Amino acid sequence: MKNEQKRKDRGRIGEFTIETILRFFAGISILTTIAIVWTLFSETIIFFKEVSITEFFTGTKWTPTLEPRHFGILPLFVGTMMIAIGASIIALPFGLGSAIYLSEYAPKRVRKIIKPLLEILAGIPSIVYGFFALTFITPILQKFLPQTQVFNAASASIAVGIMIIPMVASLSEDAMMAIPDSIRQGAYALGSTKFEVATKVIVPAALSGIGSAFVLAVSRAIGETMIVAIAAGQSPVLTFNPLKSIQTMTGFMVNISLGDIQHGTIEYKTVFAVGAMLFVITFVMNIIAKMIVNRYREEY
Amino acid sequence: MEIKIKVENLTFYYGNFKALDNISIDIEDRKITALIGPSGCGKSTFIRTLNRMNDLIAGTKVEGTILLDGKDIMKNEIDAVELRKRVGLVFQKPNPFPKSIYENVVYGPKRHGIKNKAQLDEIVEKSLQGAALWDEVKDKLHGSALALSGGQQQRLCIARCLAMQPEVLLMDEPTSALDPIATMKIEELFETLKKNYAIVIVTHSMQQAGRISDNTGFFLNGELVEFGQTDILFTKPRDKRTEDYITGRFG
Numbered sequence: 001m002k003n004e005q006k007r008k009d010r011g012r013i014g015e016f017t018i019e020t021i022l023r024f025f026a027g028i029s030i031l032t033t034i035a036i037v038w039t040l041f042s043e044t045i046i047f048f049k050e051v052s053i054t055e056f057f058t059g060t061k062w063t064p065t066l067e068p069r070h071f072g073i074l075p076l077f078v079g080t081m082m083i084a085i086g087a088s089i090i091a092l093p094f095g096l097g098s099a100i101y102l103s104e105y106a107p108k109r110v111r112k113i114i115k116p117l118l119e120i121l122a123g124i125p126s127i128v129y130g131f132f133a134l135t136f137i138t139p140i141l142q143k144f145l146p147q148t149q150v151f152n153a154a155s156a157s158i159a160v161g162i163m164i165i166p167m168v169a170s171l172s173e174d175a176m177m178a179i180p181d182s183i184r185q186g187a188y189a190l191g192s193t194k195f196e197v198a199t200k201v202i203v204p205a206a207l208s209g210i211g212s213a214f215v216l217a218v219s220r221a222i223g224e225t226m227i228v229a230i231a232a233g234q235s236p237v238l239t240f241n242p243l244k245s246i247q248t249m250t251g252f253m254v255n256i257s258l259g260d261i262q263h264g265t266i267e268y269k270t271v272f273a274v275g276a277m278l279f280v281i282t283f284v285m286n287i288i289a290k291m292i293v294n295r296y297r298e299e300y
Numbered sequence: 301m302e303i304k305i306k307v308e309n310l311t312f313y314y315g316n317f318k319a320l321d322n323i324s325i326d327i328e329d330r331k332i333t334a335l336i337g338p339s340g341c342g343k344s345t346f347i348r349t350l351n352r353m354n355d356l357i358a359g360t361k362v363e364g365t366i367l368l369d370g371k372d373i374m375k376n377e378i379d380a381v382e383l384r385k386r387v388g389l390v391f392q393k394p395n396p397f398p399k400s401i402y403e404n405v406v407y408g409p410k411r412h413g414i415k416n417k418a419q420l421d422e423i424v425e426k427s428l429q430g431a432a433l434w435d436e437v438k439d440k441l442h443g444s445a446l447a448l449s450g451g452q453q454q455r456l457c458i459a460r461c462l463a464m465q466p467e468v469l470l471m472d473e474p475t476s477a478l479d480p481i482a483t484m485k486i487e488e489l490f491e492t493l494k495k496n497y498a499i500v501i502v503t504h505s506m507q508q509a510g511r512i513s514d515n516t517g518f519f520l521n522g523e524l525v526e527f528g529q530t531d532i533l534f535t536k537p538r539d540k541r542t543e544d545y546i547t548g549r550f551g
Contacts (some may be wrong), residue, residue: 189389189461190384190464204399
Protein backbone atom coordinates (compact mmCIF):
# COMPACT_ATOMS: atom_id res chain seq x y z
CA MET A 1 0.00 0.00 0.00
CA LYS A 2 2.73 2.35 1.09
CA ASN A 3 4.97 1.31 -1.80
CA GLU A 4 2.24 1.91 -4.28
CA GLN A 5 1.77 5.42 -2.94
CA LYS A 6 5.50 6.02 -3.30
CA ARG A 7 5.45 4.83 -6.89
CA LYS A 8 2.57 7.13 -7.66
CA ASP A 9 4.41 10.06 -6.11
CA ARG A 10 7.53 9.30 -8.06
CA GLY A 11 5.50 9.07 -11.24
CA ARG A 12 3.92 12.41 -10.56
CA ILE A 13 7.29 14.08 -9.90
CA GLY A 14 8.67 12.51 -13.09
CA GLU A 15 5.75 13.80 -15.13
CA PHE A 16 6.16 17.25 -13.64
CA THR A 17 9.89 17.32 -14.44
CA ILE A 18 9.35 16.20 -18.00
CA GLU A 19 6.63 18.77 -18.53
CA THR A 20 8.83 21.53 -17.18
CA ILE A 21 11.74 20.57 -19.41
CA LEU A 22 9.53 20.40 -22.50
CA ARG A 23 7.94 23.71 -21.64
CA PHE A 24 11.43 25.19 -21.31
CA PHE A 25 12.36 23.98 -24.81
CA ALA A 26 9.18 25.40 -26.30
CA GLY A 27 9.73 28.65 -24.42
CA ILE A 28 13.31 29.01 -25.71
CA SER A 29 12.23 28.94 -29.35
CA ILE A 30 9.47 31.45 -28.74
CA LEU A 31 11.82 33.72 -26.79
CA THR A 32 14.38 33.53 -29.60
CA THR A 33 11.79 34.58 -32.12
CA ILE A 34 10.70 37.48 -29.95
CA ALA A 35 14.33 38.53 -29.50
CA ILE A 36 14.97 38.48 -33.24
CA VAL A 37 11.88 40.51 -33.99
CA TRP A 38 12.78 42.90 -31.19
CA THR A 39 16.33 43.49 -32.52
CA LEU A 40 15.05 43.89 -36.04
CA PHE A 41 12.42 46.45 -35.18
CA SER A 42 14.30 48.43 -32.53
CA GLU A 43 17.14 49.08 -35.01
CA THR A 44 14.59 49.83 -37.70
CA ILE A 45 12.93 52.45 -35.50
CA ILE A 46 16.30 54.14 -35.01
CA PHE A 47 16.83 54.00 -38.77
CA PHE A 48 13.55 55.78 -39.38
CA LYS A 49 14.62 58.58 -37.04
CA GLU A 50 17.27 59.45 -39.61
CA VAL A 51 15.52 58.53 -42.85
CA SER A 52 11.98 59.58 -43.64
CA ILE A 53 9.43 56.82 -44.12
CA THR A 54 8.21 58.46 -47.32
CA GLU A 55 11.65 58.41 -48.85
CA PHE A 56 12.17 54.80 -47.83
CA PHE A 57 8.97 53.57 -49.40
CA THR A 58 8.66 55.84 -52.42
CA GLY A 59 12.25 56.74 -53.31
CA THR A 60 13.50 55.13 -56.48
CA LYS A 61 17.22 55.36 -55.70
CA TRP A 62 19.09 53.12 -53.31
CA THR A 63 22.62 54.36 -52.56
CA PRO A 64 23.05 54.02 -48.80
CA THR A 65 26.83 53.75 -48.97
CA LEU A 66 27.57 56.41 -51.56
CA GLU A 67 27.19 60.18 -51.52
CA PRO A 68 24.65 61.54 -52.20
CA ARG A 69 22.88 58.93 -50.10
CA HIS A 70 19.42 57.77 -51.13
CA PHE A 71 17.29 55.33 -49.20
CA GLY A 72 14.46 54.41 -51.57
CA ILE A 73 13.85 50.67 -51.16
CA LEU A 74 11.85 50.30 -54.41
CA PRO A 75 14.79 49.08 -56.51
CA LEU A 76 15.49 46.30 -54.01
CA PHE A 77 11.80 45.52 -53.63
CA VAL A 78 11.24 45.30 -57.37
CA GLY A 79 14.38 43.16 -57.69
CA THR A 80 13.09 40.78 -55.04
CA MET A 81 9.67 40.59 -56.66
CA MET A 82 11.19 39.88 -60.07
CA ILE A 83 13.05 36.93 -58.58
CA ALA A 84 9.95 35.70 -56.73
CA ILE A 85 7.65 36.02 -59.73
CA GLY A 86 10.18 34.49 -62.11
CA ALA A 87 10.76 31.61 -59.73
CA SER A 88 6.99 31.05 -59.40
CA ILE A 89 6.56 30.96 -63.16
CA ILE A 90 9.08 28.13 -63.20
CA ALA A 91 8.14 26.31 -60.02
CA LEU A 92 4.34 26.33 -60.12
CA PRO A 93 3.77 24.52 -63.42
CA PHE A 94 6.73 22.16 -63.02
CA GLY A 95 6.04 21.49 -59.35
CA LEU A 96 2.32 20.95 -59.78
CA GLY A 97 2.87 18.95 -62.95
CA SER A 98 5.29 16.60 -61.22
CA ALA A 99 2.94 16.30 -58.26
CA ILE A 100 0.03 15.35 -60.53
CA TYR A 101 2.22 12.86 -62.37
CA LEU A 102 3.55 11.31 -59.17
CA SER A 103 0.24 11.01 -57.38
CA GLU A 104 -2.15 10.23 -60.24
CA TYR A 105 -0.20 8.73 -63.12
CA ALA A 106 3.06 7.17 -61.97
CA PRO A 107 3.08 3.46 -61.17
CA LYS A 108 4.10 2.77 -57.58
CA ARG A 109 7.56 1.59 -58.65
CA VAL A 110 8.28 4.77 -60.59
CA ARG A 111 7.06 6.97 -57.74
CA LYS A 112 9.35 5.13 -55.34
CA ILE A 113 12.33 6.09 -57.49
CA ILE A 114 11.36 9.60 -58.57
CA LYS A 115 10.18 11.04 -55.29
CA PRO A 116 13.50 10.59 -53.46
CA LEU A 117 15.34 11.86 -56.53
CA LEU A 118 13.19 14.97 -56.50
CA GLU A 119 13.90 15.47 -52.84
CA ILE A 120 17.62 15.27 -53.48
CA LEU A 121 17.19 18.43 -55.56
CA ALA A 122 15.98 20.12 -52.39
CA GLY A 123 19.13 19.04 -50.58
CA ILE A 124 21.54 20.74 -52.97
CA PRO A 125 23.12 23.76 -51.24
CA SER A 126 21.84 26.99 -52.73
CA ILE A 127 25.37 28.20 -53.46
CA VAL A 128 25.63 25.39 -56.01
CA TYR A 129 22.49 26.68 -57.69
CA GLY A 130 24.06 30.13 -57.68
CA PHE A 131 27.08 28.98 -59.67
CA PHE A 132 24.84 26.83 -61.83
CA ALA A 133 22.91 30.00 -62.71
CA LEU A 134 26.03 32.02 -63.38
CA THR A 135 27.97 29.45 -65.38
CA PHE A 136 25.21 27.49 -67.08
CA ILE A 137 21.90 29.36 -67.27
CA THR A 138 23.34 32.81 -68.04
CA PRO A 139 25.43 31.63 -71.04
CA ILE A 140 22.35 29.92 -72.48
CA LEU A 141 20.30 33.07 -72.03
CA GLN A 142 23.06 35.10 -73.64
CA LYS A 143 23.07 32.78 -76.62
CA PHE A 144 19.41 33.43 -77.31
CA LEU A 145 19.19 37.00 -76.00
CA PRO A 146 22.61 38.60 -76.59
CA GLN A 147 21.66 41.73 -74.63
CA THR A 148 21.62 39.64 -71.43
CA GLN A 149 24.08 40.95 -68.85
CA VAL A 150 26.50 38.64 -67.04
CA PHE A 151 24.61 39.19 -63.82
CA ASN A 152 20.87 39.26 -64.39
CA ALA A 153 17.55 38.68 -62.66
CA ALA A 154 16.27 36.09 -65.15
CA SER A 155 19.07 33.61 -64.62
CA ALA A 156 18.87 33.87 -60.83
CA SER A 157 15.09 33.53 -60.80
CA ILE A 158 15.25 30.43 -63.00
CA ALA A 159 17.73 28.88 -60.56
CA VAL A 160 15.58 29.84 -57.57
CA GLY A 161 12.58 28.40 -59.41
CA ILE A 162 14.38 25.10 -59.97
CA MET A 163 15.43 25.07 -56.36
CA ILE A 164 11.85 25.35 -55.08
CA ILE A 165 10.28 22.87 -57.55
CA PRO A 166 10.85 19.91 -55.20
CA MET A 167 9.19 21.79 -52.38
CA VAL A 168 6.10 22.59 -54.45
CA ALA A 169 6.04 19.09 -55.93
CA SER A 170 6.61 17.18 -52.73
CA LEU A 171 4.15 19.13 -50.56
CA SER A 172 1.50 19.21 -53.31
CA GLU A 173 1.91 15.50 -53.85
CA ASP A 174 1.42 14.87 -50.14
CA ALA A 175 -1.77 16.91 -50.25
CA MET A 176 -3.05 15.01 -53.29
CA MET A 177 -2.14 11.59 -51.93
CA ALA A 178 -4.10 12.46 -48.78
CA ILE A 179 -7.33 12.53 -50.81
CA PRO A 180 -8.99 9.17 -50.18
CA ASP A 181 -9.01 6.70 -53.05
CA SER A 182 -12.79 6.37 -52.81
CA ILE A 183 -13.07 9.90 -54.23
CA ARG A 184 -10.94 8.90 -57.23
CA GLN A 185 -12.99 5.77 -57.77
CA GLY A 186 -16.16 7.85 -57.65
CA ALA A 187 -14.83 10.15 -60.33
CA TYR A 188 -13.78 7.27 -62.57
CA ALA A 189 -17.18 5.64 -62.12
CA LEU A 190 -18.78 8.81 -63.52
CA GLY A 191 -16.86 8.38 -66.75
CA SER A 192 -13.90 10.67 -66.10
CA THR A 193 -10.61 10.35 -67.87
CA LYS A 194 -7.44 10.19 -65.81
CA PHE A 195 -6.72 13.81 -66.58
CA GLU A 196 -10.20 14.90 -65.48
CA VAL A 197 -9.88 12.97 -62.24
CA ALA A 198 -6.61 14.77 -61.56
CA THR A 199 -7.59 18.29 -62.59
CA LYS A 200 -11.31 18.44 -61.78
CA VAL A 201 -11.44 16.40 -58.60
CA ILE A 202 -8.09 15.75 -56.96
CA VAL A 203 -6.39 19.13 -57.46
CA PRO A 204 -9.47 21.11 -56.30
CA ALA A 205 -9.87 18.81 -53.31
CA ALA A 206 -6.21 19.28 -52.40
CA LEU A 207 -6.22 22.98 -53.17
CA SER A 208 -5.63 24.18 -49.63
CA GLY A 209 -2.56 21.96 -49.34
CA ILE A 210 -1.30 22.94 -52.78
CA GLY A 211 -1.87 26.63 -52.00
CA SER A 212 0.10 26.44 -48.79
CA ALA A 213 2.88 24.51 -50.54
CA PHE A 214 3.08 27.22 -53.13
CA VAL A 215 3.13 30.08 -50.64
CA LEU A 216 5.81 28.38 -48.57
CA ALA A 217 7.88 27.98 -51.70
CA VAL A 218 7.46 31.62 -52.72
CA SER A 219 8.42 32.74 -49.23
CA ARG A 220 11.51 30.65 -49.65
CA ALA A 221 12.18 32.34 -53.00
CA ILE A 222 11.82 35.79 -51.47
CA GLY A 223 14.21 34.90 -48.67
CA GLU A 224 16.70 33.12 -50.93
CA THR A 225 20.07 34.80 -50.62
CA MET A 226 22.98 32.86 -52.02
CA ILE A 227 21.72 32.40 -55.57
CA VAL A 228 20.82 36.05 -56.03
CA ALA A 229 24.03 37.25 -54.40
CA ILE A 230 26.02 35.25 -56.95
CA ALA A 231 23.96 35.46 -60.11
CA ALA A 232 21.61 38.44 -59.98
CA GLY A 233 24.19 41.16 -59.58
CA GLN A 234 24.68 44.04 -57.18
CA SER A 235 23.06 46.92 -58.96
CA PRO A 236 20.21 48.40 -56.98
CA VAL A 237 18.68 50.09 -60.01
CA LEU A 238 14.97 50.34 -60.54
CA THR A 239 14.32 48.23 -63.62
CA PHE A 240 11.70 45.79 -64.80
CA ASN A 241 14.01 44.22 -67.34
CA PRO A 242 14.92 40.71 -66.12
CA LEU A 243 17.96 40.55 -68.39
CA LYS A 244 19.67 43.34 -66.46
CA SER A 245 21.73 43.21 -63.31
CA ILE A 246 19.67 43.93 -60.20
CA GLN A 247 19.92 43.62 -56.45
CA THR A 248 17.41 42.03 -54.11
CA MET A 249 16.76 42.84 -50.48
CA THR A 250 18.61 39.73 -49.35
CA GLY A 251 21.39 40.43 -51.83
CA PHE A 252 21.88 43.87 -50.37
CA MET A 253 21.99 42.58 -46.82
CA VAL A 254 24.67 40.05 -47.69
CA ASN A 255 26.65 42.64 -49.57
CA ILE A 256 26.64 45.12 -46.68
CA SER A 257 27.45 42.46 -44.11
CA LEU A 258 30.52 41.44 -46.08
CA GLY A 259 31.94 44.98 -46.18
CA ASP A 260 33.59 46.73 -43.24
CA ILE A 261 30.62 48.67 -41.99
CA GLN A 262 30.90 50.33 -38.60
CA HIS A 263 28.44 49.35 -35.91
CA GLY A 264 25.86 52.09 -35.40
CA THR A 265 26.34 53.85 -38.72
CA ILE A 266 23.41 54.51 -41.02
CA GLU A 267 24.63 51.82 -43.48
CA TYR A 268 24.59 49.36 -40.61
CA LYS A 269 21.02 50.27 -39.74
CA THR A 270 19.80 49.89 -43.32
CA VAL A 271 20.41 46.16 -42.98
CA PHE A 272 17.87 46.02 -40.19
CA ALA A 273 15.37 48.21 -42.01
CA VAL A 274 15.58 46.02 -45.11
CA GLY A 275 15.47 42.90 -42.94
CA ALA A 276 12.34 44.18 -41.21
CA MET A 277 10.73 44.79 -44.60
CA LEU A 278 11.57 41.26 -45.65
CA PHE A 279 10.10 39.92 -42.44
CA VAL A 280 6.88 41.90 -42.89
CA ILE A 281 6.48 40.73 -46.51
CA THR A 282 6.82 37.04 -45.73
CA PHE A 283 4.70 37.43 -42.60
CA VAL A 284 1.86 39.10 -44.50
CA MET A 285 2.13 36.51 -47.26
CA ASN A 286 1.76 33.70 -44.80
CA ILE A 287 -1.29 35.34 -43.25
CA ILE A 288 -2.92 35.87 -46.65
CA ALA A 289 -2.19 32.26 -47.54
CA LYS A 290 -3.74 31.06 -44.28
CA MET A 291 -6.84 33.15 -45.00
CA ILE A 292 -7.19 31.68 -48.48
CA VAL A 293 -6.67 28.18 -47.15
CA ASN A 294 -9.28 28.68 -44.44
CA ARG A 295 -11.81 30.00 -46.90
CA TYR A 296 -11.41 26.95 -49.10
CA ARG A 297 -11.62 24.66 -46.11
CA GLU A 298 -14.91 26.23 -45.04
CA GLU A 299 -16.42 25.60 -48.41
CA TYR A 300 -15.66 21.90 -48.29
CA MET B 301 -38.41 -10.00 -70.57
CA GLU B 302 -35.76 -7.80 -72.04
CA ILE B 303 -32.13 -8.55 -71.37
CA LYS B 304 -29.95 -5.51 -70.78
CA ILE B 305 -26.66 -7.20 -69.99
CA LYS B 306 -25.75 -10.70 -71.02
CA VAL B 307 -22.69 -12.15 -69.34
CA GLU B 308 -21.20 -15.30 -70.80
CA ASN B 309 -18.43 -17.47 -69.36
CA LEU B 310 -16.82 -14.63 -67.46
CA THR B 311 -13.62 -15.53 -65.65
CA PHE B 312 -11.60 -12.96 -63.77
CA TYR B 313 -8.12 -13.07 -62.25
CA TYR B 314 -6.31 -10.88 -59.74
CA GLY B 315 -2.78 -11.90 -60.67
CA ASN B 316 -2.93 -15.67 -60.40
CA PHE B 317 -5.95 -15.72 -58.16
CA LYS B 318 -9.14 -16.70 -59.93
CA ALA B 319 -11.76 -14.40 -58.41
CA LEU B 320 -14.63 -15.25 -60.77
CA ASP B 321 -15.06 -18.64 -62.37
CA ASN B 322 -17.07 -18.99 -65.56
CA ILE B 323 -20.01 -16.75 -64.67
CA SER B 324 -22.98 -16.58 -67.02
CA ILE B 325 -25.92 -14.41 -66.07
CA ASP B 326 -28.66 -12.35 -67.72
CA ILE B 327 -29.46 -8.93 -66.26
CA GLU B 328 -32.99 -7.90 -67.12
CA ASP B 329 -33.92 -4.35 -68.00
CA ARG B 330 -36.19 -2.49 -65.57
CA LYS B 331 -35.71 -5.14 -62.93
CA ILE B 332 -33.65 -5.32 -59.78
CA THR B 333 -31.07 -8.06 -59.75
CA ALA B 334 -29.62 -8.79 -56.32
CA LEU B 335 -26.32 -10.56 -55.81
CA ILE B 336 -25.80 -12.23 -52.46
CA GLY B 337 -23.08 -14.32 -50.91
CA PRO B 338 -20.51 -14.28 -48.11
CA SER B 339 -17.62 -11.78 -48.04
CA GLY B 340 -14.95 -12.43 -50.62
CA CYS B 341 -17.21 -14.51 -52.84
CA GLY B 342 -16.62 -12.28 -55.87
CA LYS B 343 -19.92 -10.39 -56.06
CA SER B 344 -18.30 -6.94 -55.82
CA THR B 345 -15.62 -7.97 -58.30
CA PHE B 346 -18.40 -9.12 -60.59
CA ILE B 347 -20.35 -5.87 -60.70
CA ARG B 348 -17.13 -3.93 -61.22
CA THR B 349 -16.48 -5.88 -64.38
CA LEU B 350 -19.82 -4.58 -65.70
CA ASN B 351 -18.48 -1.02 -65.99
CA ARG B 352 -14.83 -2.04 -66.27
CA MET B 353 -13.83 -0.45 -62.98
CA ASN B 354 -11.44 -3.37 -62.56
CA ASP B 355 -9.40 -1.97 -65.45
CA LEU B 356 -8.01 0.47 -62.90
CA ILE B 357 -6.39 -2.31 -60.89
CA ALA B 358 -3.02 -3.46 -62.15
CA GLY B 359 -2.46 -7.15 -62.82
CA THR B 360 -6.03 -8.21 -63.50
CA LYS B 361 -7.25 -10.34 -66.39
CA VAL B 362 -10.73 -10.91 -67.78
CA GLU B 363 -11.96 -13.70 -70.04
CA GLY B 364 -15.40 -14.23 -71.51
CA THR B 365 -17.92 -11.76 -72.89
CA ILE B 366 -20.19 -9.11 -71.46
CA LEU B 367 -22.83 -7.86 -73.87
CA LEU B 368 -24.55 -4.56 -73.17
CA ASP B 369 -27.53 -4.30 -75.52
CA GLY B 370 -25.87 -7.04 -77.52
CA LYS B 371 -22.53 -5.24 -77.87
CA ASP B 372 -19.37 -6.59 -76.33
CA ILE B 373 -18.06 -4.12 -73.75
CA MET B 374 -14.76 -5.90 -73.32
CA LYS B 375 -13.63 -5.01 -76.81
CA ASN B 376 -11.32 -2.07 -76.66
CA GLU B 377 -13.18 0.01 -79.19
CA ILE B 378 -15.83 0.53 -76.54
CA ASP B 379 -14.03 3.01 -74.37
CA ALA B 380 -14.27 2.34 -70.64
CA VAL B 381 -14.89 6.06 -70.08
CA GLU B 382 -17.89 5.98 -72.44
CA LEU B 383 -19.11 2.74 -70.90
CA ARG B 384 -19.13 4.21 -67.40
CA LYS B 385 -21.46 6.97 -68.56
CA ARG B 386 -24.00 4.31 -69.51
CA VAL B 387 -23.38 2.04 -66.54
CA GLY B 388 -23.29 4.01 -63.29
CA LEU B 389 -21.84 2.67 -60.05
CA VAL B 390 -22.74 3.62 -56.48
CA PHE B 391 -20.24 2.54 -53.89
CA GLN B 392 -20.55 0.93 -50.50
CA LYS B 393 -19.35 3.97 -48.61
CA PRO B 394 -20.82 7.30 -49.71
CA ASN B 395 -18.03 9.14 -51.55
CA PRO B 396 -19.27 12.60 -52.53
CA PHE B 397 -16.63 14.96 -53.87
CA PRO B 398 -15.51 17.68 -51.47
CA LYS B 399 -17.53 20.19 -53.47
CA SER B 400 -20.99 21.70 -53.15
CA ILE B 401 -24.10 19.56 -53.59
CA TYR B 402 -24.76 21.27 -56.91
CA GLU B 403 -21.22 20.68 -58.16
CA ASN B 404 -21.42 17.02 -57.22
CA VAL B 405 -24.52 16.49 -59.34
CA VAL B 406 -23.31 18.44 -62.37
CA TYR B 407 -19.89 16.80 -62.34
CA GLY B 408 -20.85 14.01 -64.74
CA PRO B 409 -22.93 16.11 -67.16
CA LYS B 410 -20.20 18.77 -67.28
CA ARG B 411 -17.57 16.15 -68.12
CA HIS B 412 -19.74 15.08 -70.98
CA GLY B 413 -20.04 18.49 -72.49
CA ILE B 414 -23.17 20.11 -71.04
CA LYS B 415 -22.36 23.73 -70.25
CA ASN B 416 -25.71 25.50 -70.43
CA LYS B 417 -26.55 26.80 -66.94
CA ALA B 418 -30.32 26.42 -67.27
CA GLN B 419 -29.91 22.88 -68.52
CA LEU B 420 -27.56 22.04 -65.66
CA ASP B 421 -30.00 23.54 -63.14
CA GLU B 422 -32.71 21.34 -64.54
CA ILE B 423 -30.52 18.24 -64.35
CA VAL B 424 -29.71 19.03 -60.72
CA GLU B 425 -33.35 19.35 -59.77
CA LYS B 426 -34.42 16.24 -61.68
CA SER B 427 -31.56 14.09 -60.41
CA LEU B 428 -32.00 15.13 -56.80
CA GLN B 429 -35.73 14.49 -57.07
CA GLY B 430 -34.96 11.16 -58.65
CA ALA B 431 -32.80 10.30 -55.66
CA ALA B 432 -35.48 11.55 -53.22
CA LEU B 433 -33.14 14.19 -51.87
CA TRP B 434 -34.44 17.39 -53.47
CA ASP B 435 -36.77 18.51 -50.67
CA GLU B 436 -34.04 18.11 -48.08
CA VAL B 437 -31.34 20.05 -49.92
CA LYS B 438 -33.06 22.46 -52.31
CA ASP B 439 -32.24 25.43 -50.05
CA LYS B 440 -28.57 24.57 -49.66
CA LEU B 441 -27.51 23.41 -53.10
CA HIS B 442 -24.32 25.42 -52.84
CA GLY B 443 -23.47 24.15 -49.37
CA SER B 444 -20.85 21.47 -48.91
CA ALA B 445 -21.84 17.92 -49.73
CA LEU B 446 -19.75 16.75 -46.82
CA ALA B 447 -22.11 18.49 -44.40
CA LEU B 448 -24.89 16.03 -45.27
CA SER B 449 -25.68 12.94 -43.20
CA GLY B 450 -24.44 9.54 -44.39
CA GLY B 451 -27.82 8.59 -45.83
CA GLN B 452 -28.15 11.92 -47.61
CA GLN B 453 -24.62 11.59 -48.95
CA GLN B 454 -25.46 8.18 -50.39
CA ARG B 455 -28.59 9.54 -52.06
CA LEU B 456 -26.45 12.38 -53.41
CA CYS B 457 -24.13 9.78 -54.91
CA ILE B 458 -27.15 8.12 -56.49
CA ALA B 459 -28.29 11.52 -57.81
CA ARG B 460 -24.80 12.14 -59.16
CA CYS B 461 -25.12 8.85 -61.03
CA LEU B 462 -28.64 9.61 -62.30
CA ALA B 463 -27.46 12.97 -63.62
CA MET B 464 -25.53 11.15 -66.33
CA GLN B 465 -28.74 9.46 -67.47
CA PRO B 466 -27.22 6.00 -67.36
CA GLU B 467 -28.98 2.89 -68.57
CA VAL B 468 -27.80 0.59 -65.81
CA LEU B 469 -27.26 1.33 -62.12
CA LEU B 470 -24.77 -0.81 -60.24
CA MET B 471 -24.96 -0.64 -56.46
CA ASP B 472 -22.18 -2.14 -54.38
CA GLU B 473 -23.74 -2.68 -50.93
CA PRO B 474 -25.22 0.81 -51.06
CA THR B 475 -26.86 0.67 -47.64
CA SER B 476 -24.31 -1.26 -45.61
CA ALA B 477 -22.87 1.93 -44.10
CA LEU B 478 -26.30 3.41 -43.32
CA ASP B 479 -28.77 3.23 -40.47
CA PRO B 480 -32.16 1.46 -40.87
CA ILE B 481 -34.16 4.60 -41.66
CA ALA B 482 -31.74 5.78 -44.32
CA THR B 483 -31.68 2.22 -45.67
CA MET B 484 -35.47 2.17 -45.88
CA LYS B 485 -35.49 5.45 -47.82
CA ILE B 486 -32.99 4.13 -50.32
CA GLU B 487 -34.86 0.84 -50.73
CA GLU B 488 -38.04 2.79 -51.46
CA LEU B 489 -36.07 4.77 -53.97
CA PHE B 490 -35.06 1.58 -55.83
CA GLU B 491 -38.71 0.77 -56.41
CA THR B 492 -39.17 4.00 -58.37
CA LEU B 493 -35.78 3.81 -60.09
CA LYS B 494 -36.40 0.37 -61.52
CA LYS B 495 -39.12 1.80 -63.74
CA ASN B 496 -36.37 3.38 -65.80
CA TYR B 497 -33.18 1.47 -65.17
CA ALA B 498 -31.74 -1.97 -64.94
CA ILE B 499 -30.44 -2.18 -61.39
CA VAL B 500 -27.83 -4.59 -60.08
CA ILE B 501 -27.35 -4.52 -56.35
CA VAL B 502 -24.77 -6.35 -54.30
CA THR B 503 -25.99 -6.87 -50.79
CA HIS B 504 -24.91 -8.60 -47.65
CA SER B 505 -28.42 -8.72 -46.38
CA MET B 506 -30.62 -11.55 -47.59
CA GLN B 507 -33.62 -9.73 -46.20
CA GLN B 508 -32.81 -6.77 -48.40
CA ALA B 509 -32.45 -8.99 -51.45
CA GLY B 510 -35.78 -10.60 -50.60
CA ARG B 511 -37.53 -7.28 -50.10
CA ILE B 512 -36.45 -5.42 -53.20
CA SER B 513 -35.18 -7.69 -55.94
CA ASP B 514 -36.83 -9.49 -58.81
CA ASN B 515 -33.96 -11.84 -59.51
CA THR B 516 -31.23 -13.04 -57.20
CA GLY B 517 -27.86 -14.61 -57.81
CA PHE B 518 -25.95 -16.47 -55.12
CA PHE B 519 -22.16 -16.31 -55.34
CA LEU B 520 -19.77 -18.57 -53.51
CA ASN B 521 -15.98 -18.71 -53.93
CA GLY B 522 -16.09 -16.95 -57.27
CA GLU B 523 -18.82 -19.18 -58.64
CA LEU B 524 -22.42 -18.29 -59.42
CA VAL B 525 -24.05 -21.15 -57.58
CA GLU B 526 -27.63 -20.32 -58.38
CA PHE B 527 -29.52 -17.64 -60.21
CA GLY B 528 -33.24 -17.17 -60.64
CA GLN B 529 -36.39 -15.39 -59.58
CA THR B 530 -36.00 -14.09 -56.06
CA ASP B 531 -39.14 -15.65 -54.60
CA ILE B 532 -38.25 -19.05 -56.03
CA LEU B 533 -34.60 -18.90 -55.01
CA PHE B 534 -35.53 -18.07 -51.45
CA THR B 535 -38.34 -20.61 -51.12
CA LYS B 536 -37.22 -23.50 -53.28
CA PRO B 537 -33.47 -23.30 -53.80
CA ARG B 538 -32.18 -25.96 -56.16
CA ASP B 539 -28.67 -26.13 -54.77
CA LYS B 540 -27.82 -27.43 -51.31
CA ARG B 541 -25.26 -24.64 -50.80
CA THR B 542 -27.87 -21.97 -51.55
CA GLU B 543 -30.21 -23.53 -49.06
CA ASP B 544 -27.50 -23.68 -46.42
CA TYR B 545 -26.64 -20.03 -46.97
CA ILE B 546 -30.17 -18.61 -46.99
CA THR B 547 -31.16 -20.61 -43.95
CA GLY B 548 -28.17 -19.15 -42.15
CA ARG B 549 -26.11 -22.30 -41.81
CA PHE B 550 -23.00 -20.36 -42.86
CA GLY B 551 -22.01 -16.94 -44.11
